Amino acid sequence: MMLAICSRMVVPYDHSNSSKKALEMAMTLAAQDEKIEVNVLMVIQPEIPAASLAMTPLLPRLELQHEGAQEIRKEIEQKLESLPNKTRTYVLDGDPAQVIEEFARVNDADFIVIGSRGLSGLKEMFLGSVSNHVLHKATCPVLVVK
Numbered sequence: 001m002m003l004a005i006c007s008r009m010v011v012p013y014d015h016s017n018s019s020k021k022a023l024e025m026a027m028t029l030a031a032q033d034e035k036i037e038v039n040v041l042m043v044i045q046p047e048i049p050a051a052s053l054a055m056t057p058l059l060p061r062l063e064l065q066h067e068g069a070q071e072i073r074k075e076i077e078q079k080l081e082s083l084p085n086k087t088r089t090y091v092l093d094g095d096p097a098q099v100i101e102e103f104a105r106v107n108d109a110d111f112i113v114i115g116s117r118g119l120s121g122l123k124e125m126f127l128g129s130v131s132n133h134v135l136h137k138a139t140c141p142v143l144v145v146k
């Protein structure tokens with residue numbers, strides 16, 4: 001059976017619970033059609049200089065870091081092996097919202113599966129800032145997983 005709405009999927013992943021659910025959902029969808037490519041993308045934000053960090057002491061420093069990313073990547077690659085689909089993982093540097101938007105555009109993604117929240121812990125937010133940005137800027141359908 002062919003899932004005609006989607007052939008190249010991008011799954012932005014920050015290891016938050018939401019992004020774990022998004023990855024599960026993406027894999028469930030991809031299992032419906034082995035022609036769907038699954039691209040899991042982790043973006044590492046450059047370190048915030050100490051000076052500006054001092055000005056924003058309340059900003060949680062819980063976002064994805066380089067040290068952990070390669071281990072998480074291996075975990076995800078093992079998980080993805082359960083699919084017959086073509087799958088790839090990426091770890092890129094930059095501003096997560098910008099990088100995800102650009103990655104999806106440049107790689108002609110036709111479906112994005114993203115978590116509603118991330119690692120910031122701002123639970124009162126309806127949508128995280130990254131998912132909000134991607135939802136606004138993406139030119140393809142976006143599935144937001146709660």
Ligand SMILES: Nc1ncnc2c1ncn2[C@@H]1O[C@H](COP(=O)(O)OP(=O)(O)O)[C@@H](O)[C@H]1O
Pocket residue numbers: 011012013014016018019020022041042043044045063064096113114115116117118119120121122127128129130131132
């Ligand atoms: N650095 C990142 N790399 C890849 N995906 C990310 C990154 N940050 C967030 N995301 C994606 O965006 C979703 C929402 O996270 P985010 O908007 O950052 O929420 P919050 O503001 O709560 O941290 C995550 O579940 C994940 O799918």
Ligand SMILES: [Mg+2]
Pocket residue numbers: 063118119120128129130
């Ligand atoms: Mg975040």
